Amino acid sequence: MSQATFYHAGCTVCVDAEQMILNYLDKAKTTTEIVHLGTDPNRITEAEKLGVESVPALVIDGNVYHINFGASLKDVKG
C-alpha cells in the first residue's frame, strides 16, 4: 500500500483536483491523506522538504506531482 498525500490550500483549483484524486485514485493501492496547508500551516515545512512548490500537489512514494496551479507555496506561507 502506497502513501499518497494531497497538499492544498482550499483554492478552487485545489478543490477541483481534490475531487479527481478522491474519485479516481485507486483506494486498493493507496492510502490518501488530505492536508490543507492553510488551516494546517505546521505541515508547510514538510511539504517543502518533499519538493512541493505549489498547490495543489500530490506526493506518492516520494514523487511530487503538481496538478495545475492554484498558488505557490510562498504565497500560502504569506
Add this chain to the structure above:
Amino acid sequence: MSQATFYHAGCTVCVDAEQMILNYLDKAKTTTEIVHLGTDPNRITEAEKLGVESVPALVIDGNVYHINFGASLKDVKG
C-alpha cells in the same frame, strides 16, 4: 466508467507521470488511453480543444489536469 486520456510527448517528466497514472488511477472507474503527441501529432488539435496547454496532461470527464511540466503544446507542435 469514466474516460481518462493521458497526453504526453515522451519526455522524462511525461514518463514519470505516466507511471503514476498507470499505477494508481482506479481501473475499476476509468478506462485510460495513453496518447503520445510526438508520434501521433494528428491528436494535437483534439488536445488543444480540450484545454491541454502542456504535457503531461490528464483529461478526465472533460477536466484537464496538467501534471508537472514537461513541454508546452506549442513546443510539441514544433
